[in-house]
Amino acid sequence: MKPSVVVFDIGGVLVDWQPHLVWIDELGSRGAVETFMARADFKARNARADNGARFDDLAAELDDPEDARLMRQYVPGYARAVESAIPGTWELIDRLKTRDVSVHAITNWSAETWPEGLKSQPRLAEVFGVTVISGREGVMKPDARIFHLLCERAGVTPQDCVFVDDGLHNVDGARAVGMDGIHFTGAPALEAALQDRGLL
Secondary structure, eight states, X not given: OOOOEEEEOXXXXXXXXXXXXXXXXXXXXXXXXXXXXXXXXXXXXXXXXHTTOOHHHHHHTOSSXXXXXXXXXXXXXXXXXXXXXXXXXXXXXXXXXXXXXXXXXXXXXXXXXXXXXXXXXXXXXXXXSOEEEHHHHTOOTTSHHHHHHHHHHHTOXXXXXXXXXXXXXXXXXXXXXXXXXXXXXXXXXXXXXXXXTTOO
């Protein structure tokens, strides 16, 4: 059975997420920002936010008041982190839609930063039939539940779907529930993979 629905990840596929840009002006250099992010264990805390935690609560865990203050700046400054698009992928979505291919999205993204991200990337609110945001649901890729949730809301089966993600572990998670999967490495390779499936 050939897939008839394309489900996109967003960060790293459609939008270039660069969180250091939130603090670059205040801290003066990428190196200084990365030092703060490492000290505050930003990667782990951001993953918890993607799973439903609030940044104010995550900031309150930090012992250093200055680090806590900087962490609290992340949500209001978030639009800067997603100002740039990944080259070529939006055009592929437009082509899919002209062929009446349904497009949906599953993203590991904080419920708090999602509205801020839409200020830089407003099309994200418009282009997909169904968008499942992990921070709103309290479940993240590659957990099987998030793929089944998308299918339930979109009225499709996993076998109807091809899932596109820059994280191979997430692609493997989609395949485990019965979806086809494409590991995103750039728009040209994605275009070829979609053509191979008769979707473009």
